[in-house]
Amino acid sequence: MSHAVSYRVMILEDDPSMAELLGHVVRQLWAGSRVSTFSDVPSALKHWYEHKADLVLVDWTLPGENGTAFLDVVHREAPLTRRVMISGNVDKQVVIEARKVGVDGFIAKPFQIQDVMQRLAAIMAVPKSSLTGDALREPLPDFLRREIQRGQFGLPVTGKLRLNADGSQHDPAETLQLWRQHPAPLARLIGAANTGAYNLDGRAIESFTEAVKLLGFQTANTLIQGLAMQPGSDIQHPLLQDLVKEFLNDSLRIAAIATRLARAAGAPPDPCINAAMLFRMGELACLQLIQRWVTAGGEPEEAECRHELAKHAPEVGNLLKMQWRLPLNLRVRVGAMYSLQPGTVKVDRIIMRIAGLVLSQGERKEIRRLLGRIGFDGDQINAFMDEWYPPAMRA
Template identity: 30%
Template structure:
C-alpha cells in the first residue's frame, strides 16, 4: 500500500503533552497511520486544503479558535465528506453537547484524558484496513521514515518507573533525573518540550537537569508515559535489541566520560553529558524504524542490518535533532563529537571530540597516545589527566 493510501489523522490540541498522548495511542492502534498534529486550527485548515483526513481529534479550545468552529468550517468546506470527529473538552455541559450534536461527532471526550478511555474511543473511530498492506521497498520505507519517526526505543521498563512515581506520596525532581538520566529518548524529548515556546524562559535548556524544573513532576511524568506507550517503545526483535543495548551502553560511557573530563576542566558538565548521551540517537531511532519494518512483514539479515546502520544512522540522527528543535549549542556539541571542521570551537566542543577518541581507543592502548591529537593540543591537557580518565569498558 502506498503511504498516501494510509489513513490520515489530524490532531488539533494546544497542550503538547495531550497531543503526544493522543498521537502515541493512534500509532499504537494503527501503526501505518499518517499523523499530523498542531496546536491551532489554522494549520488543520491549511492541511485540509490538499488532504482529506479520515479522523479529526480536536480540542474544544485551540490557540486561535474554538474547536467546534473548526469542525463547523471543515463540514462547510466538504459537506459530502463525513470524517470521524472526536472533540476533547474540559467538561461536557449540556449546552456544549447540544451545540456539538449537529456536527455528527463520533465521541465527546472530557479531560483529563485517560489512556483507557482514549484507546476505546479511537478503536471505534479509526478506519480499519480492508486489505493487508504490501511491504514497500526498504529504501523507500527508510526515506519516508527518516523525517517521520518516533525516535529511540526505551530499554528499561519506563512504565513501571512512572507508575511507581505516580503511586508514591511524593516524587521529587531528583528522583526523576536519577530514573531517566540514562535514556537518550527521554532526555531529548524532555529537553525539546522544555524549550518549546510555551515553556521558554530565556536561556535554552541544555540538559535533563535543566528541563525537569521547567516541566515539573506531573508534566514530566505524563510526557514520559506518552513515550512509553508508543508502538515499539521497546524492541521485540532480539538482533535489534542487542544492537540497541550496545548503542545505549556506548552512549552512556561517552556521557559519563564527557562529564568526568568537564568536571576536571571546569567546563559545562551537564551539556557535555547530554551531548555524549545523544550522539548516537540516530542509530537507535533507525533500529526502532527497522522493528516497524519487520512488523510490517519485511525481512532483514545481519549483513543488511550492519550496512543500514553505517549508511543511515547519521541521517536519522540529524533529522531527529532538527525535528525536536534541540538547542543549537547542544547540536554543535553532538556534531563536534564526530568531527572538528574549520573555525573556532568552544572548549566543550573540543572535549566532546576527545571523548569519542577515548571511547574508541583500542584495548591496551594508553590514553596518553592521543597527545598529538588536535583536541588534546587545543585543550592543552596535562597527559596525566588522560591516563587517569575512566575508560569504562563496554558491557557484554
C-alpha cells in the same frame, strides 16, 4: 494482500504536546493516515473547507472560541465525518453542548492512551490495524531508504522507560532521573523546550532541568507518551534489543569519561553528559526503523543491520537533531565525539573528542595531546591513561 486502513484526520488542540500525542495514537491505530493539527478554529476551518476529513478530534477549550464552533460546521456540512470532543471539563453543560453538534464520542482529560485507542477504534468501526508482512515485504536496504526519505524518525522507548510512559502516576523525582538517563526523553524534552510553542523568548535551552521546568512535568510526560506510541518504538526483536543495549552502554561510557575529564578540568559536567547520552542517536533512530521492518515481517541479520547502521546513522542522526530542534551548541558537542574542527579551543568540545577517541580506542598520542590542551599536566595525563587503558594498550 491486506492494506492498513488509513483516514484523513484533523486534530484541533492548542496544547502542542497533546496534539502530538493524539497524532501518534491515530497513526498507531491506522498506519498511513494523514493527520493535520491546528491550534485555533479559523486555521482549522480553512483546512476543512479545502480538504475535509474522515475524523476530527476537537478540544473544547481553544483560543478565541471553543471547539463547538468548528464541530457545528462539520456537523452541518459532512454528517458522515466522525466527531470527537476532548475536554478536561465534564460537567453537564459541556456534554449538552457537545450533543448539539452531533459528537460521536467524548474523551475526558486526563486519559489513558489505551482507552482512547479503544474508543476511537469503536467510533470508526474498524479493528486496530498494523503493518503486515504482505504489505511491506521488501529488502531491508530498500525499506530504510524509503523510510529515511519520509523523514518520520523517533528514538526507542524501552524497558523501565516504556513502563514509565504508560500514563500511570509515578513519582516525579524518580521519573525525572529516569528520563535524564535515556536519549529519547532527554533529546525530545530539550528539543521541545527550544520550539516557539513553549519557548517564547527564543533563549537556547541546553539543560535538561531547564527544559522540564519550562515545559512542566505534565507536558513533558505527554511528550514521552507520544514517543512511546511511535511505530517501532518498542524494540522487540532480540537482536535489535542487544544492539540498543550496546549503543546505550556506549553513551554511558562516554558520559563517565566526559564527567571525569570535566571535573578535572574545572568545567561543568552536565553539558558534556547530555551530549554523551545523544552519542548514538542516529543508530538508535535507525534501529526503530528496522523494528518497523521486522514488524512488517522482515527477519534481521546482524551483519546486514550493522552495515545499514554504519551507512545511514550519521544522516539520520543529523536529521533527527534538526527535526527536534536541538540547540546548536548541543549538536556541536555531539559532533565533536566524531571529529573536532581545526582550531577548536572550547574545553567542552575537546573533552567530548577525547571521550570519543577513548571509546573507539583511537590514537593514544592524539588523546595525550588533547589532554594537554585542556590543562592536564604529565602526571594527570598518565593517571587518565592508567584509568581508561590497560597497560598493554598504552602508548
